[in-house]
Amino acid sequence: MPPFAPSAPIGLEDRLLTFxxxxxxxxxxxxxxTHVAADARDYGHAVVTALLSALAWxxxxxxxxxxxxxxxxxxxxxxxxxxRLGWLRSGAVGLAAWAAxxxxxxxxxxxxxxxxxxxxxxxx
Numbered sequence: 001m002p003p004f005a006p007s008a009p010i011g012l013e014d015r016l017l018t019f020x021x022x023x024x025x026x027x028x029x030x031x032x033x034t035h036v037a038a039d040a041r042d043y044g045h046a047v048v049t050a051l052l053s054a055l056a057w058x059x060x061x062x063x064x065x066x067x068x069x070x071x072x073x074x075x076x077x078x079x080x081x082x083x084r085l086g087w088l089r090s091g092a093v094g095l096a097a098w099a100a101x102x103x104x105x106x107x108x109x110x111x112x113x114x115x116x117x118x119x120x121x122x123x124x
Contacts (some may be wrong), residue, residue, distance in 0.1 A: 023054075050121065
């Protein structure tokens, strides 16, 4: 196939699978982050937190000039609210979750699964 040929269209099933795997990876990273910096709850709690924080990020990040800062504060605020932590510990959960997501995504890339992200973990 020539390099300029269009690739096959991505179907709805592929998009849903990518979304689900990305959400599970984000939940796993948040779950790992809470084990490092706070009292962890169950994995399902982390997956819901990842979804809510991804929604907060998606709504605020496009705002011109301050969007990234507002989105980051909102992301930490969601973690703070869901885990009943202070701002500092919520930020620590975020850093630990980001590090865990980077490791998981690198491992998936080595396995040839590079089309997923860590939904709910900014920058990963």
